[in-house]
Amino acid sequence: MLDGSSLMYYVFLAGVVSAGVYVYFFYGLNDWWRKVYRSGLFVVGLILIYGLIYQWGMAVFEGFEKSYIHSLQVVIESVTTAGYGGDSPWTSDFMNIFVIWMNMTGVILVFLAFPLFVLPMIREAIQPRPPEELNLEDHVIICSISRRASILREELQSKSIPYVIVDIDEEAVLDLHEDGVPVLLGNPSDEDVLKAANIHKARALVADMDDENNALICLAGRALDKDLKILSVATEENMIPYHRYAGATHVILPRRILGKSLAERVVVSITEDLQGVTQLSDELELTEILIEPNSDIVGKTIEKSEIRERYGVNIIGAWFSGNFVSNPKPDQVITDHTILLLAGSHDQLTEFRAKTVSKLHQAEGPVIVAGLGVVGGTISELFRKRKIDFLVVDKSEKEGVDLVGDITEEEVLKRAGIDKASTIILAVNDDRTAIFTTLVLQQMNPDVEIIARVNDVDNTGKVYRAGADYVLSLPTVTGRMLFSMLMEDDEILSTDTMYEVVRTEAPKLSGETLQDANIRAETGCTVVAVERNGELISELQPDFQLLEEDQLIVVGSDETINNFRKKYT
Incomplete structure (x- = not known):
């Protein structure tokens, strides 16, 4: 029969357990607190069982009748290694082994408690928690x-x-x-x-x-x-x-837009057709043109290349190894794989493209498309419509795949005919694969044009440094498309290019001339045209004065366009 103290203990314990169960099932806990709750129940249950064993062992092996509360006290002292009362030393092997076992249990529990509970509890206490609700408006x-x-x-x-x-x-x-x-x-x-x-x-x-x-x-x-x-x-x-x-x-569906853009880059390379332009008016277009090996302007400075004098086009900016330079200086050297951002009429840009194309791209083999996902599938569809000879490589065997294999392996590239290919498009869904493949390609065929997609903007520079000629990121295309749909007063005219073109208001520039505003020096981007009263003005002189209701056509990289918005809109 239970004595009064034991009965009170059991009543108290039942109340604690009942309250815990009520909180757990009716209010719920997050994953971390559930772990704490379950572990706590396990420890309490273990101590209660140890208490019963200790009480029984003392009566059977030591010949002493101990109350259950006293037994629990000794168990807790053993588990926490806090010391013992008057029960020690024990004379029987069973009790000594049992006490050792309780000590070991305590040590194990301490080692588990710190990484699982104590440290997370400290981290949670000192780490700021995100709010549970926000009162933002028009967000x-x-x-x-x-x-x-x-x-x-x-x-x-x-x-x-x-x-x-x-x-x-x-x-x-x-x-x-x-x-x-x-x-x-x-x-x-x-x-x-x-x-x-x-x-x-x-x-x-x-x-x-x-x-x-x-x-x-x-x-x-x-x-x-x-x-x-x-x-x-x-x-x-x-x-x-x-x-x-x-x-x-x-x-x-940004992947289709990305695939179409990458395919157009190939059309430009192998047919000399001008694709992927941003048309602002009948007389003004923008485009990116890759300066290929053996072009007659490779190795010359911008000044000595006489691009404006010979072709009538204006250099808005340039990418050197993936780094955008707005209004490059006259002494900047044009290298192979430099990408120029040019403005001019369609005929002017077409002539420039035709006269600067490398003769190395008259290759015999097909264009190689690596990866047949949504991007690769879009590229394949466009190539079939344009009757462009191409070969698809993918790890999986499925309809539309011509060669099954890992594109990073030299043997697979050899079987694909990389030695005769003019261009390879890396439409793979893994940036590391794109980087490794580019490195291999630089060793096997350094003349092949490499066009790649990336899933992380931060990897764009890495793929360029590995040797790619043109890289476009899926996040850039997606972000621009979403932003353009969200904003009514800021239209993005180029979602699928390395450069960004926006039509936007700039009320802070009202009354200033282009010369006084010095926009290019202040932000790194260029105003190429102004839309006023429904008319597009592309011949902008330094003394051209901006009005509050003007819509500015601004060109630059994503970073420089954002600088413009922050400063003037």
Whole structure:
């Protein structure tokens, strides 16, 4: 029969356990607290069982009747290695072995407790937590922490448009929160999470995860706000209708746009046709032109190349090993693989392209396309329409693949005919594969033109340094497309090029002349035309005065365009 103290103990223990179970099941806990709760129950249960064994062992092997409360006290002293009371020393082997076992249990529990509970508890105490809700207005809710979303964030920041990132990745959310980025932790398809992001006062909702999650996000967003602008990113063309059915206002397919742009670069290289231009008027176009080996201007400075005098085109900027230089200096040397950003009429740009093309690209073999995903499939479709001879290499055997193998392996490249190929497009879905393949290609055929895609903007420079001639990033294309759909007063005219062209207002420049504003020196980008009263003015003199209602056509890299927005809009 239980004595009074033991009965009170059991009543107290039952109350604690009941309260814990109530909190756990009715209020819920996050993953970390669930781990703490379950581990705590395990330790308590272990101590209670040890108490019963100790009480029984003392009676059977030592000949002493001990209360259960006293037995628990000794167990806790043993497990915590805090010392012992009057029960020691023990005379029986069983009790000595049992006490040793309890000591070892305590040591193991301490070693487990620090990394699993104590350190996380300290980290949680000192680490700032993201807010549970935000009271932003006229903001954009971006559902994804991705490199694609980061480009959109930079564009929004340049226009001082508020935004919030919503994602389920706790570690990534905490990192952004520490960097001062407005974030919420939670599943973006959860209506309560979208309410916490103040969706009813949002400007737009952007779904940029995978197709399934994007559809769920659209459903949740549309259920909460029937008039909200919802933008969704699709990875496969056949998924576009499902995004729209779920409530998306606009659905974009950036991989197809990227594939089309990369294919047009090849058309330019092997046919001398001018593709991928940004047409501003009948008399003004912009384009990127790769200066290839053996071109007659390779090795000359910009001044001595006399590009403007010979062809009538203007150099707006240039990429040297992937680094954009606005208005390069006259003594800047043009090397092979330099990419010039030029402005002029279609005829002028076509003539420049035809007279500077390298004779090395008269190769016998087909164009090699590495990777048959959405990007590679788009390239293949365009090549078939243009009757361009090409060969597809992919790791998987499927319809449309001509050669199955790893494109990073020399033997596979030899079988693909790399020694006779003029161009290879790296449409692979892994940046490391693109980098390694480029390095191999530089050893096997340094004359082949290498055109590549990347999934991370930060890897663009790495692929250039490895030897690529032209690189375009998926995040850049996606971010520009989303931003262009979000903004009504800032239209991006070139979403699928290395350069960015925007039509935008610049009220802070009202009343200033182009010479006094010195925009190129201040921001790194160039005003190539001004739209005034429905007319495009492309012949801009230094004394041209800007008006408040003017729409400026500005050209530069993403970074320099963002500098322009921050300073003048």
